[in-house]
């Protein structure tokens with residue numbers, strides 16, 4: 001199986017400091033991957049590079065079956081290629097219902113006039129109902145999003161990203177601030193989403209990562225320190241020294 005995303009030899013320097021240092025790794029087309037590492041390891045910068053927010057000084061990032069260079073694309077082009085990113089803080093439209101938020105996020109031609117005159121078709125409503133089911137908000141469709149719990153808002157935002165049918169979803173610390181039950185449901189959503197697309201999760205919570213039951217990449221000083229199952233990487237002495245032992 002060829003990679004969906006192939007990062008090789010990527011480096012980024014901020015004011016003389018190498019935040020990403022000769023970073024190389026691959027992500028498969030329907031893969032769930034966790035990225036862990038100490039503060040400052042380069043996890044956020046890695047996501048900034050993949051989404052086009054930060055341009056590396058060197059290296060290459062190849063995307064899709066055709067192996068096209070992501071580094072030649074701007075942020076909007078990368079988003080259109082199907083790379084979605086979920087930041088830590090949910091950014092749903094609080095005055096709109098769950099259904100309205102999901103409808104707005106559907107992958108459609110949304111020029112200014114289309115939005116003005118747009119009426120949701122039956123197929124859009126069906127798709128929204130499926131998405132709501134997938135994120136566990138089927139009973140909340142008519143509720144105002146501002147009334148949802150923190151966990152539910154996070155799920156809604158994941159649903160809004162899934163509505164755009166991304167091929168790669170980058171998720172930053174999804175478990176932060178969630179109750180144990182919410183975390184468990186979040187795990188289920190991400191595992192399910194990764195059946196048909198790549199999902200990369202940056203997270204510090206080891207229990208959460210254990211439940212994801214996926215390949216783990218450990219970053220340290222902008223490079224891959226270890227990679228493999230959670231049991232494999234947590235038994236690695238270097239990982240214990242720089243991350244777990246702290």
Ligand SMILES: Nc1ncnc2c1ncn2[C@@H]1O[C@H](COP(=O)(O)OP(=O)(O)OP(=O)(O)O)[C@@H](O)[C@H]1O
Nearest residue numbers: 014015018019037038039040041042043044045046
């Ligand atoms: N725009 C910037 N200018 C200068 N230094 C930066 C910039 N962005 C990141 N850095 C530095 O690069 C390093 C990597 O930061 P990054 O945020 O990617 O780490 P991280 O692994 O996401 O950490 P955390 O777990 O704390 O979120 C840090 O030392 C950070 O201070």
